[in-house]
Structure formats: structure tokens, C-alpha cells
Amino acid sequence: MLLLAVKVLNTENRNFLAKYGIEVVTPDTIKASQISEIVISYGWDNAIGEEILTNPSSKLKWIQAQSAGVDYLPLAQLKARDITVTNASGLKALPIAQTVLSYILYFARGLHMYATRTHWEPFTDQYLVSELPVLVFGTGRIGQQIAKLIKSFGGTVYGVNRTGHQVPNFDRVYAMTDYQEGLAKADIVVDGLPGTTETDNFFDERFFEQMNQLFLFINIGRGTTLNQSALLSAIDDSRVKYAALDVTTPEPLPKNHPLFERSQILLTQHTSWGENAQTGRAGGLFTFLEKNVPSFVTEGTFVQNVVDLDRGY
Template identity: 55%
Template structure:
């Protein structure tokens, strides 16, 4: 009997052919019927509207959800756990463009481009830095954090990581536990936030945390907007204890036109677009090959092994 897959995230025609050859029938949010709801086994992407219907059906056959994003804070994790539904994310899919964006943020400020882009007459600005002069700590040592560290090391940087346990990770000069930030060097200049959005990371970067980290040259967030207390960040930017900041994620999104974040001259805002790359248009342009790494295991009733989310921890 054919298995049913709900195509929320766009599949290419050749992808559908591959699935068809594996006896998987594809339905879309536009073609799904009431009778299909209980029969859907795999959700490729997630529709809140249809997902609620699936999870409300006691006879639902849903067993696996593949998200188009690395973060899964928007997913009904508790319900999925109750129903023993497996969840895989897109971690690592956009590590390269995101990491390159982070490097561009650092160089934008370090090489004085933020000053020169607004000048309309000749005025030398030489308060510039090289990567080796800006010791950096990355909060989050997963795929994205490791890629950022790789680029920084290639440019001569000194790079530290922060994760839950402080376990060593290749590519970092040292890694400390998230509850042992006092073990970080005193000369940290740049903080990169790649934390996931969980209950434990809400407002993690607040006035108290900024005070612990000391004066910073640059604060960057490419993780989740929920991890930063934006009012405290603005206070630090205005006081000069954080000299500059770059945010790709905010709370809320889209950011309203009247948000005070837009008014901070030492803050660079991008609109959750660090994932973008021309050769693979869209947030999930190259998701299917990642999905296919797990599909054979699923069809063989074996555990999934790639990008499996711990539904309790949320990442």
C-alpha cells in the first residue's frame, strides 16, 4: 500500500518522481482531502493549519516531520512527543551562507566599512581591526557555529565556543559550558549568538549577561530573536558597552517600522536572510537531498540518524 506524504515545502518534479518510484504518494495543502488527514505518514515541511487537524485525529498515521528550518521552536514538540512522531530539522543546510554572512558582519565593522559607507567627503578612518585582533566566542557549536569557527580560524582568529556541557568541538580553541561563562578569556571582543529558541534560552542575552561578558566590540545574532532582550541590547548600544551589533533575527518578525532597533546608528539589521544563496533559491532549495539521507531508514522501519531533533530539548 502506498504511503502518503504531505508536501508543505515545495518539491521539484524530479523529487516527486523519486518518491513515486518508492511507492510514496504526494499530496499538497491544496489537494489534501479530509480522508487523507488520517493517512498522512510524512509531512515534508509543516502546515500549522493542517498539522492541527492531523494531530487532533486519533487515527493519524503521522510518523515523521521534516522541517525546512534548523530551528524548531515553532513546532508543537510536546504533541509530537506524545504521538511518538519523529522530527528532523534542516540543521547544516544553510551553514555556509549563514557563516559567510557572519564573517561579512565582522569585516563590515572591523574594516571600517560602516563608517565609510556614509561619508560624503574625504576623511580617513583608521580605527580598524583584523580578525586576529578580535577574539570571538560563538554560543552554539553545531553545524553553523562550527562553520563560522572554520572561517574565523582561516583568517587567523582566536575562537571559543559555548555549548550545554562544555564538551570539546573540533575547530575551536576552547569550549566552555553555558553555565560556566567565567571560564571564557577576559579579552572577548565579538559574541556570536547561534542559540536555538527554547524555553531555557528566552532572553538569555540580557543586561546581566552583557555585564558578565564585559565591553564588546560587536554582538551578532543569527540564532533566534527570542534569545535576546532587545531593550537591554539597545541600552548597551547606547551606553557604548556594546560598540556595535548586527541582527539577522528579531522579535517580532517582520520587525515593525516603529521599532527602536531601526533607530540605532551602530546596529546593522538584516531581515532573516543570512540563509540566502543564489544557486539554491529559497529557504529549502536543497532540502530534498538531506531528506533522502533518512528516507531509506524510514522505509525499512529503522531509526532515523540524520538531524534528528530531541523533542524534549527542542534541538
């Protein structure tokens, strides 16, 4: 069984795979004759992936994505070929959640007022986290970690998911079709939605028209979920006081983009997931592959993180 390692594997990882009869090739070592023999892709390479998917003899059965979001994959083609995708949901939940908390503290505690100030002018119009109810769109592992951190500060957290099913750490969860009650209670909105056709431009003019001076809008989901022009209008009209965006459309943003020109907006350039390279948590992405390999090799099944290719998450 052949695995294409787009992401790096160490010796221990390779030894584990060898126990299950899995041979490893990389984009640098793969031969043309092996393209059709790849059964597992660990990560995704667009060029090789296109060769695989256009090869009628391809044996590809499983892609372990390197991220929680999989909107960069050709999901319709994968479904048509009966290829399973597993994602890395939860891998970066803690760093992303801590980044969200840092956004909240940055604006709530008035730190933004001192970022460029070069004269003495104290700013005391500050808030506690517990004074600013939060509404989180997306209650998966990242959303749950965000809620857990906010609750540790005594905060109130509402959630929004597809069905409205209740999730730990949230005071209440609403369905996507019935989020307005939660929005009316919130001072902070966190966009943690995946990039799908259903969520495209979800946060649009109609959404922001419901605002009555929202304190902070945060996007750590996908840039495509937010209509950036609508957000800029809401900022300019004071319907939204501040915004913190980790993701945008496009990426990178061109120089002199309007988002760069608003002092009320903090842009962190898709780095909320970041960890120090030398102290990153043990295991990382490979732990997701590792947990599914035994059942895949013996039964062709998976125990976790299978993506619904219709929904895109």
C-alpha cells in the same frame, strides 16, 4: 504511504519517493479523507498540521522540518503523539557563516563609517579579524562553519555548548554554565542558540553587565534568545560598541522601533541564510529527507538530524 509535500518536490524527488512506495500530495491537492492518512510531512503547514494533530486516527509519524530551528512546531504535542522530527541543520551553514564573517569585516574594517558618509573623512581605526577573539554560543554545524571561516583569517574562536564537549575548529569550548572565562577573552560574541525555554532571554541585563566594551554582538540564532532592551542599554552605555542582528522579536520589526534608530546596529532582517535562487547549492532540503527515507520505510528508524523534542534541537 502518504507524504504531504508542503515544500516543493521536483520530478526527480517524486520518482525517488515512488520507489519506496510513497505517494505525494500537496496542500493544494490533498482531500479531506487523506488528512488522517498522512505519514510524512515534508515541511509544515500550520492549518493542515492542526487538522492532523487533532485527528485521533492520524498516522503521522515523521516531520522533516524546513529549517534547523524547530521552535515554530508544537513540540509537546508531537512528543505526546510519538512523532519524530528531523531538522535541516547544516543546510544553510555556509551562507549564514559567511554573513557572520561579513558582519565582522563590516565593523572591523570600518566600512560602516562610509555607508552614509558624503564627505571626505578617512577612518583608520580598523582591526584585523585575527585581533578580535570570537566567542560563539552554539557549536553545531553553523557554529563550526563560522569557526572554520574565522580560523582561515588567523582568528581565535571559543565556543559554548550545553556540556562543554570539544568541537573541531574551536580553540576551546565551554559549557553553558561556565562561559564566563571565554567571555572575558572575547571581543566579539555570536549568538547562535536555538529558541528553547532554556535559551529564552539568555542574553539579558545580567549578561551585558559583564561587558567591558565588547566590540561586536551578533545574533543569527533566534530573536527570543536576546533581551533587546538590555542590548540597547549596553549600546547606549558603550558596554557594547556595535551589534549585527539577523533575527529580532518581533519579525518584522514595527516602523520606528528603537533598533532602527541606533547607527551602531546593523539589521539584516532574517536573511543571513539567503542564496541566489539560480545558483543555490544542489540538493537542498530534499537531501535530508532522502537520506532518512530508506531506513524509515524499512525499519522505522532515522540515520541523521533527529530532534530531541525535550530540548528543542
